[in-house]
Amino acid sequence: MEKIVKLASENGILIMSKSSCCLCYAVQILFQDLGVHPLIYEIDHDPEGKEIEKALIRMGCSGPVPAVFIGGKLVGSTNEVMSLHLSGSLIPLITPYQALSNVK
């Protein structure tokens, strides 16, 4: 879906979220703890929310929210983010964006 691709490419770290989703909030907190500030896009506040949700499922996101994109690529949902972090692979992925967000 173009909207998602566009949002993902324009923002280093993007989290597709829902305002009522507490797991999305948890992922957000994790990224903040790691020193980055992802863009949180709340799909329940988007009139096309349902389509976005379907698109995320088609892209393979199990949540479908939270759906985390880093550097324009879909990383996955909470499971994938946690696995990456515990294996030490998440920080290298987000390091390029740590400097940028500090500049903001």
Added chain:
Amino acid sequence: MNSTSTQFVPSRRMGIHEPIHQMAMWGDFKGLDTSPSMILEVEAKLDNQSEDTSHGIVGPSNKYDQEASKPADKVLRRLAQNREAARKSRMRKKAYVQQLESSKLRLIQLEQELDRARRQGLPVGGALDNSQLGYSGTTNPGITTFEMEYGRWVDEQNRQISDLKNALHSDIGDVELRLFVDSGMRHYFDLFTMKATAARCDVFYLMSGMWKTAAERFFFWIGGFRPSELLKVLLPHLEPLSEQQRLDLCNLGQSCQQAEDALSQGMEKLHQILAETVAARLLGDENYYQQIGAAIEKLDALVRFVGQADHLRQETLQQISRILTTRQAARGLLALGTYFQRLRDLSSHWSTHPRESA
């Protein structure tokens, strides 16, 4: 009363009052075998009788049709009353059978709990701590199954710990030791799978930790042990470690703590949202069921959280296993298993030696 079949009064002899008589007869079943086949047999017999009742009345009424309308009115009224009585009778029967079924499940549950309590060496029948008996607030069959499976899981766990101890004290090679480690890890993963199913049945039950012992509950975090706690418990027992291993474990500990904190904060938000959902519009009375419905939707989020916490536990275990050598991993599993075993022993000791008030 020895068998059900001889107790049925033939329907033809009775008139309108038969359905009420049938009701009285159900009370007689209290002392009987209430296995499913018996219940079906009884149901079939009762069903036949209810049908016979209405048919029995319809037959003789035909001869009234030719008479004046007044008696016909009476007949029609009697017919309607009889149908109504028969219907109510069937409903009561249904309710009674359902009650029997849940009593049966409850009985199975209690037997399992007694079994487990006996295995833990408790004086069964005496004054037991509620936590030892397990949570029996519902007769949810999924939870009954889970408690049964968990009991078996603990037994298997104790066996594995003992085998692992023997293996480490013998001079078996790494290849064989690896088998022990792999089956130990798989055993924990099996538990997480069982918990996922149980969470879908009753997430509050899983979160309450009532399926675990009191001391384990003290350390509870979102449906189980704290992954960061796991590392702290294990570390001293894994020495000697190489510098790289020490660094990797340190990094793992930090990531684990961060992931845990994130989930904890997510849970706090869920608490808040659930509280707000339940507390909304307390003084208006129309939307009561809507409020409950909205709250129940939020409970799905709780199931996801428990799943996420278990995923974190599983990932932590896997990462530890990747960082360590086979022998270190075997020692780690033994240490972990012994730690939980001690918590369980502490709980059972605590409950059989009640504190006296000062």
